[in-house]
Amino acid sequence: MELIVGNIAFSTWSLRPWLVLKRCGAEFTVREVALYGPGYREALDRVSPSGKVPLLVVDGETIWDSMAISVWCAERYPEAKLWPADAHARWLARSVACEMHSSFMALRSECGMGPDAAGVIHTMVGPDRAPAPMSEAVAADVGRLVEIFRTMRARFGQGGPYLFGEWSIPDAFFTPVATRFRHYQIDLAAHGDDGTAAEYCETLLAQPDFLEWSGLGGAEAS
Ligand SMILES: N[C@@H](CCC(=O)N[C@@H](CS)C(=O)NCC(=O)O)C(=O)O
Incomplete structure (x- = not known):
């Protein structure tokens, strides 16, 4: 399982699913795509259906959007209790x-x-x-x-x-x-x-x- 993120220095969108995956105790690797530099658009379009990060590559699919990834985590790791029980x-x-x-x-x-x-x-x-x-x-x-x-x-x-x-x-x-x-x-x-x-x-x-x-x-x- 691979989480593709933007620049760790400033990609606030990327931080969210990273925190959620950590909370699940999930085994995953991180690939950083440098945003906003020369050639970044092509690099991003090669990996991202939406042209944005974060992305989770898992089970042969690429899941995009930090909320969609978080919801996937809640489904896959129910023991992590990612939503309140009440x-x-x-x-x-x-x-x-x-x-x-x-x-x-x-x-x-x-x-x-x-x-x-x-x-x-x-x-x-x-x-x-x-x-x-x-x-x-x-x-x-x-x-x-x-x-x-x-x-x-x-x-x-x-x-x-x-x-x-x-x-x-x-x-x-x-x-x-x-x-x-x-x-x-x-x-x-x-x-x-x-x-x-x-x-x-x-x-x-x-x-x-x-x-x-x-x-x-x-x-x-x-
Ligand atoms: N709603 C999306 C927003 C994703 C988003 O805006 N990502 C920024 C990262 S900072 C991005 O990929 N920007 C590159 C671009 O728009 O070219 C999510 O939650 O994943």
């Missing part, structure tokens, strides 16, 4: 993971972790590269994320430090958010946090699998 928690875990997958465009584009128009990779320039001033759209995204973190932790977080207590797929999807908050030094208290969201983000950033990814080169972002 039905209500599970329904909402899927809601927030899908919301993360499909929304927060302002945060993604204005607080990017990939190369900008000048080719500068934000993660490489240090945490002082804060966007100033923060746009209303980014502030709305941050406020909504704080609301999700506070609400889910309060309702379902009793069994552990993750969003739904025990680690589950939403934690993989929110780890890149925690890296953005850290990288851009976003003060969550200014966006409605009572400390819950900040503590949750610290938990994600201290998670051993994330630290291993950081050691592979994805220190800030990915």
